[in-house]
Amino acid sequence: MRIALAAAVVALVPAAVAPPAHAFCGFFVGKADASLFNEASQVMMVRDGDKTTITMLNDYKGELTDFALVVPVPVVLKRDDIRVADKKIFDRIDAYSAPRLAEYYDANPCDRREYALRRAEAVPSPGKSAGGREKALGVEVEARYTVGEYDIVILSASQSDGLETWLTENGYKIPAGASRALRPYIQQNMKFFVARVNLKEQAKTGFSYLRPLQFRFESARFMLPIRLGMINAQGPQDLIVYVLSRQGRVESTNYRTVKLPANMELPTWLKQKGEFTRFYKAMFDQQAKRENHRVVFTEYFWDMAWCDPCAADPLSVAELREAGVTWVADDGRRRGSGAQPVVLTRLHIRYTRETFPEDLVFHETKDRANFQTRYVLRHPWRGGLLQCLDSLGTYQRYRESVAAREERAAQVLANLTGWSIDEIRRRQGR
Amino acid sequence: MQMAKSAAAATAETFAPPTAAAVPVSVRASPLVRAARGFVAAFRRLDARVFQIVFLGSLLLFGALLRDFALQWEQVVLTFAAGLATQAFWIKALGLKKVGFLSAFVTCLGTSILVRADSLWVHPLLASLAMSSKFTIRIRGKHLYNPANLAVILAIAVVPGAWASPGQWGSDVLIGLWFVCLGVTVTTSAKRLDIAWAFLGSYTALLAARMLILGQSEMVLIHQLGNGALLLFTFFMISDPMTTPNRRPLRLAYAFLVAAFAFVWQFHLFQPNGPVWALFLLTPLVPLIDWLWPGQKHSWRPSTRPINVLS
Numbered sequence: 004m005r006i007a008l009a010a011a012v013v014a015l016v017p018a019a020v021a022p023p024a025h026a027f028c029g030f031f032v033g034k035a036d037a038s039l040f041n042e043a044s045q046v047m048m049v050r051d052g053d054k055t056t057i058t059m060l061n062d063y064k065g066e067l068t069d070f071a072l073v074v075p076v077p078v079v080l081k082r083d084d085i086r087v088a089d090k091k092i093f094d095r096i097d098a099y100s101a102p103r104l105a106e107y108y109d110a111n112p113c114d115r116r117e118y119a120l121r122r123a124e125a126v127p128s129p130g131k132s133a134g135g136r137e138k139a140l141g142v143e144v145e146a147r148y149t150v151g152e153y154d155i156v157i158l159s160a161s162q163s164d165g166l167e168t169w170l171t172e173n174g175y176k177i178p179a180g181a182s183r184a185l186r187p188y189i190q191q192n193m194k195f196f197v198a199r200v201n202l203k204e205q206a207k208t209g210f211s212y213l214r215p216l217q218f219r220f221e222s223a224r225f226m227l228p229i230r231l232g233m234i235n236a237q238g239p240q241d242l243i244v245y246v247l248s249r250q251g252r253v254e255s256t257n258y259r260t261v262k263l264p265a266n267m268e269l270p271t272w273l274k275q276k277g278e279f280t281r282f283y284k285a286m287f288d289q290q291a292k293r294e295n296h297r298v299v300f301t302e303y304f305w306d307m308a309w310c311d312p313c314a315a316d317p318l319s320v321a322e323l324r325e326a327g328v329t330w331v332a333d334d335g336r337r338r339g340s341g342a343q344p345v346v347l348t349r350l351h352i353r354y355t356r357e358t359f360p361e362d363l364v365f366h367e368t369k370d371r372a373n374f375q376t377r378y379v380l381r382h383p384w385r386g387g388l389l390q391c392l393d394s395l396g397t398y399q400r401y402r403e404s405v406a407a408r409e410e411r412a413a414q415v416l417a418n419l420t421g422w423s424i425d426e427i428r429r430r431q432g433r
Numbered sequence: 434m435q436m437a438k439s440a441a442a443a444t445a446e447t448f449a450p451p452t453a454a455a456v457p458v459s460v461r462a463s464p465l466v467r468a469a470r471g472f473v474a475a476f477r478r479l480d481a482r483v484f485q486i487v488f489l490g491s492l493l494l495f496g497a498l499l500r501d502f503a504l505q506w507e508q509v510v511l512t513f514a515a516g517l518a519t520q521a522f523w524i525k526a527l528g529l530k531k532v533g534f535l536s537a538f539v540t541c542l543g544t545s546i547l548v549r550a551d552s553l554w555v556h557p558l559l560a561s562l563a564m565s566s567k568f569t570i571r572i573r574g575k576h577l578y579n580p581a582n583l584a585v586i587l588a589i590a591v592v593p594g595a596w597a598s599p600g601q602w603g604s605d606v607l608i609g610l611w612f613v614c615l616g617v618t619v620t621t622s623a624k625r626l627d628i629a630w631a632f633l634g635s636y637t638a639l640l641a642a643r644m645l646i647l648g649q650s651e652m653v654l655i656h657q658l659g660n661g662a663l664l665l666f667t668f669f670m671i672s673d674p675m676t677t678p679n680r681r682p683l684r685l686a687y688a689f690l691v692a693a694f695a696f697v698w699q700f701h702l703f704q705p706n707g708p709v710w711a712l713f714l715l716t717p718l719v720p721l722i723d724w725l726w727p728g729q730k731h732s733w734r735p736s737t738r739p740i741n742v743l744s
Contacts, residue, residue, distance in 0.1 A: 163648075183648065186648040187647040187648055187649050190646055190647045190648065191647065222703075223702060223703040223704065224703045225703070251596070254598060254600065256599045256600050256705040256706075257599075257600055257604075257656070258600050258603070258604070259600050259602065259603035259604075260598070260600055260601075297603060297604070297605075299600075357652070360649075360650060360653045360655075360656045361653050361656055361657070364705075366599075366705040368596035368598070369551075369593060369594050369595060369596045370549070370551050371551060371594070372551040
């Protein structure tokens with residue numbers, strides 16, 4: 004049954020389901036008037052014991068000279084701990100884990116067979132400084148590297164004002180209020196990973212975009228610093244975190260983690276172009292508001308060895324290693340194509356400055372119950388009465404059951420999205 | 434550690450009707466006032482664990498219905514079946530006469546609320562182990578571990594497919610206050626309000642100090658204190674009178690120690706479930722403290738008769 008279901012799936016992975024990513028969870032710095040607001044970020048985390056690899060999708064759209072990124076990290080990163088990653092890895096992991104529609108067609112109700120399953124096409128996924136001055140400011144440049152198109156410095160600081168001044172003096176335009184946000188990290192003796200674009204190197208790469216930055220470190224801390232990114236934020240921000248781990252589902256320890264409502268039957272007109280995307284955005288919006296922007300939503304949790312239905316193939320060994328998973332080749336447990344001892348948790352957070360006062364802290368549970376945001380469309384049998392002449396009663400009962408389930412689907416949709424039930428019924432009637 | 438008869442003595446609960454609390458009833462009082470006074474008197478005579486059961490039961494319902502606890506009703510049923518059966522087994526095996534099932538209810542509720550599992554066997558197994566620990570892991574006439582605490586630790590550290598979700602309650606301050614109010618009722622009845630407040634006070638002080646040193650906004654502190662898991666721990670786990678020192682000053686010191694340990698665990702070792710681990714790891718100190726500085730053991734039911742006559 005599982006295989007049959009997988010084959011019957013329409014994987015709709017619209018680009019806009021994952022909201023457009025503009026920012027990291029550190030902060031970008033634009034021109035002084037910075038019309039840049041952090042609206043969404045995509046981050047990939049690989050966690051194995053105390054080892055963490057973080058990859059940040061860079062969807063920066065402004066002038067390259069204005070690009071800057073500041074991320075607090077627990078330790079001084081070495082040159083080998085930093086690299087640029089292939090942007091495709093985000094498209095792949097997004098496609099694999101994105102919310103999906105599963106579509107079924109009713110068979111002739113007068114036939115004995117239950118349902119015929121039809122295969123449908125998958126829609127592709129979218130997818131410089133002076134030494135003495137530093138001392139005076141209490142800032143120490145621990146290391147300097149050029150990695151790909153980025154110039155990176157690792158800083159430690161003893162005063163937040165000093166750090167702010169240093170960054171400003173060195174041409175990083177920090178949003179107002181930065182020192183207040185930097186202070187907690189300095190007090191915790193964290194270091195700062197600061198990156199900007201090296202234009203010469205960028206030209207050499209031949210890419211028209213900035214590649215994701217990836218870095219790894221060893222620390223018991225299993226967290227994402229989101230507070231810095233809130234300095235220049237207005238209203239709620241979206242963050243999608245993909246966590247690849249060995250054992251089980253990852254959840255937040257300091258915020259409530261809930262699963263999005265899923266696996267319900269919805270009206271079949273959602274199949275029309277763009278409608279599923281519109282539905283998912285409205286549904287997420289509605290759920291986030293209901294929870295007052297105080298929760299972490301689980302969008303997907305699955306053992307990477309398989310999927311059902313597969314919106315896209317599981318990541319290959321090469322792709323997992325690109326993401327920073329080191330253990331797949333180590334123990335050689337390759338169980339056929341794509342089968343890996345890796346589990347993926349996809350978390351989607353819509354947060355505000357007020358509702359997420361602390362950085363996100365995670366832990367890995369031993370939960371291995373797969374979950375996906377999957378929605379079901381069931382098309383009624385379109386045959387006419389003539390094809391059912393021998394059993395009129397059966398046909399009649401079937402029509403009634405279809406009407407009842409369509410009404411249920413309409414109500415579910417209205418409840419999930421807050422859309423008007425009348426409007427939904429009208430579209431259903433068409 | 435000791436077993437059998439001494440265990441019987443230690444878990445003995447008096448089931449004879451306790452002496453009525455002295456609530457003077459005025460001769461001229463109206464029937465309504467008399468009824469109210471009678472109700473209050475009856476209320477005070479109730480075993481504190483009855484409040485606990487009512488409160489934990491409503492928490493379980495709240496969590497299952499409103500907080501998406503990922504708890505299956507079969508898990509709850511099996512937990513109770515296993516927990517109560519284990520209690521019955523030990524009562525029979527040890528020939529205990531005056532031991533009831535209230536504690537078993539409390540433990541089964543606690544296990545259901547705090548432990549998460551993706552299978553059906555984990556909850557009943559933990560409930561059985563936790564209940565059995567009350568009869569087998571005993572020192573100087575007291576059971577060592579708070580059963581729910583032991584169940585959570587086994588879930589986190591030992592049993593496959595089990596975990597605890599410290600974030601599952603969210604951080605709604607209003608809910609937090611609600612917890613405190615109801616929790617106070619329970620601990621007041623259990624006469625161990627002191628340890629709950631001492632723990633909460635110490636832990637809050639440590640969190641506040643951290644907030645000030647880091648220069649964080651007060652929202653961080655409010656967020657941390659609003660966590661349901663912390664309040665549940667305060668009023669239902671550390672406040673267990675059977676697994677804390679008998680003497681008050683030592684109880685307060687012990688509460689501070691647990692708070693400090695939990696704080697270090699959480700914010701310096703960066704591990705989750707700080708309070709639960711702190712209590713578990715420091716519990717062995719309790720019999721040592723009681724041995725060095727003996728005090729009167731707690732009795733669940735308010736009674737004028739001397740307690741511990743059998744131990």
